[in-house]
Amino acid sequence: MKGWLMFVEIHNYKNLGLNKSQVAKRLSIDYKTVCKYWDMTPSTFSKLQQDAQTRSKKIDGYQRQIIEWLKEFPDLSAAQVYDWLLEMHSTLNFSERTLRNYISQIRTVYKIPKHPPLRQYEEIPELPPEKQAQADFGQIWVKKLDGSRIKVYCFVLVLSYSRYKFVWWQDRPFNTQDLIRLHQKAFDYFGGMPSEIAYDQDRIIVVSENAGDIICTEDFQNYMCHMKFKMRLCRAYDPESKGKVEAAVKFVKYNFAKHRVFKDIESFNDECMLWLDRTGNGKVHDITKKVPKEVFALEKQHLLQIPSTLFDQKSTNSLTYSVRKNNTISYKQNRYQVPKGTYSPKKEVLLSLNDDMLNILDIDTGEVLATHKIHEGKGNLIQIHHPERVKGKNIQDLEQKALAHFEHSDEAIHFLHLIEETKPRYYGDQLHLINQVNKGQALEDKLAALKYCMERSLIGGSFYKESLEYILMKKEESASNSLPFKMPELNSKPNISYIKPETRKIEEYLFYPRKDSGKWVH
Template identity: 45%
Template structure:
């Protein structure tokens, strides 16, 4: 409603004897707003409206961006708008209530309605600190960067007292081995083990409830005994007993995952951890009115310490995308691969060995391209020296070393010096390309390519590579020459008659003969 019309409506209802509360309910506004409007006379109201028309607000520079989000995603909550703004600019100094009011105003002005799905829950008393964690699975469908839709799966953990959360994502369904691995990661993230773990009846963990005597999957039963875990499985259709994790799953879907574009699993999990720090555990909880990260500092002291840290190795081969800096991400650490491995959407296989090694295989060739010691910390770069540029050797020495591989080193040295003068800024890349090219050649072919480039004055690594490919094709043609073409015979005439007959012409009569014939004929 327009502010001036609201002002007139409030004063009219007040004159009719309506109370402050009834006016607020009737106009669907706060009672403080009613008090404020009643205290202003028409002159004050006019001056105030004029001032707010010219007053700039903190979120005005982001108005078009927020409008775009709301128009494309009408069901987007103000809380998610707040999180996305913080993700775009973590220096933005604005409160969530300000964002909520701004979004509400934009919805009213531009008529963007939002539906609110409802579900009833019964309040449950919070357990003591360190007593309980709830675990559940979820899945979403996300739009990928290539325009297609992908299905993602996640497991989420929440400490029932502090509401401190953890989650991990996969681009395939979870296995029991994945569940055990993520439990270990969650305990490490929490810094301890809760006294009780509450689950839904999931087939990866529970075979049967058996009237209270749980029958677990064999693999998870072994893990339970090793860690001495106290489990409780909820009954079916009993959301109140695990309402905290259900709210967490819903929060993850609607605040983190909704409308977010999926690029690759590594980046997705990185964004997930950042979201946990920024919003999942950093934002004031709607029920407790406290930040989970702050309450967790105290609850962490009540968790059972991890006395025998379990190193869990995934013997299954998993895939990772090679990043632009020629590294892959595994459990929040970066591991190097050889320079030049990166290509768009390049995938590699990872295998974790029993002795704590991370072995990286090329997905296409299936050969080992890297072998690292598995790092147990987080945020570390594990780099093999062979995967870095050799900066200890200068360019002149590099040229001499490369020229020595040819039959005529002096001639090759002059050729490489010419490339150096033509591409001084990219000489190392040029030399590396020539080195990789000749590694696959025999001596005759590499020397022939050098002679051909010098003859035609082609001073470039790419030209050298093109000449090599041309010589390879020529060698292939010489090895497999084309079969001789069949002899061409003249076409024989079907008629055996003398050609003089074919050249004969019919006789032509004199027109006077026709005139004599037509004399006396009436036409």
């Protein structure tokens, strides 16, 4: 409330006998504003209004510059204008908020609307059947039976030609293995596969765009190489480049999932499959004006044949087992270990039996996770060699280099084995230290230092380094104490021409006072 109306209302309530606090509350204005106009006369208020309209503002001195900027760059923000003014004048005697209001008035007076730059689009001709599909993810909050909410995640794959859709839901975020499994489900649902799939730059698919040399996650790269379909990667922050699946995700979220009561994820997916047949693929598409289900009948004939799976899951020797939280598989009352990190909720693997051997394979990729000999007893834990203890190529190279310094002696092999057992996490560092101190040293010195360590149970690179330094020091002392001449033969005149008498300095014969045992002596 501003202007004459506010002034009149304040004085009307004043004449009715209300106090200032009551007036401020009635008019919903600040108490200080009421105090300001409480005793003001109409003529004084009128003069105050006229002065406000004609009064110059601090910011008026920058008006010309601001108008030039706005005309040249209509989408310029007030924050950027404020920063440019600071850059030109170092300090300003008005706030950014004041400038924002001032620019708003300038845009109105000088008719400079703030139009963001428009992106121009071009309609792309429809792709031929089987040419391409587009994939994307979505998420939405839905209500549960008890009234609480849960976030569910969907994967959508749309065939570009027919707009025929496949949708699958999870109650947790997707990972790479989920994505591979859902591709297989989608291809089975379609009865074939396209030759190219367009993706967004998602971290479970792509590590880096790398200027066109796309680097995928290892598992997904292996899957693509096996299935032999091409990847088309959309530009970052460019959802319009895969508009078909973007529209499909929105359609799935707001036509199927929104306001639907969530019972469990299995029921949710069953209901979604019925919705796809009824509405998602059975309703006339707004763009093509055709029913996706009917067009798909034509496109299906052109889809590529699905390559054989990485592992034949229908084999009679194959069994499906769940992975426990401690990364083990229970088979015939024994626990067989799988690599750490294999477990995830509802994770399953395939057990392949071959005579007395048990192979544990990934159900999606067919990768052999572990191989065990079938144990005859019960209640036993059959372990695998822990992946953290497997020597990498770099460790192997360092180890061979260290052994070469000792000419692969048995004592050196035993010494390195003890270091690996006692310091497994730092085995590489220990090897590097041993190789560093051994550079340029004689073999006999290195073997002597090694023997010194083994006799005293000094296991470690640092102990070996100190032992080698000690051996070298003793060797140097021994060399310096040895005689510089050999004994002359009997009945022969010794050659003493090289012997020179010692010459003392003259200062040693002078008497200087010195303090010895508390007394001054000469």
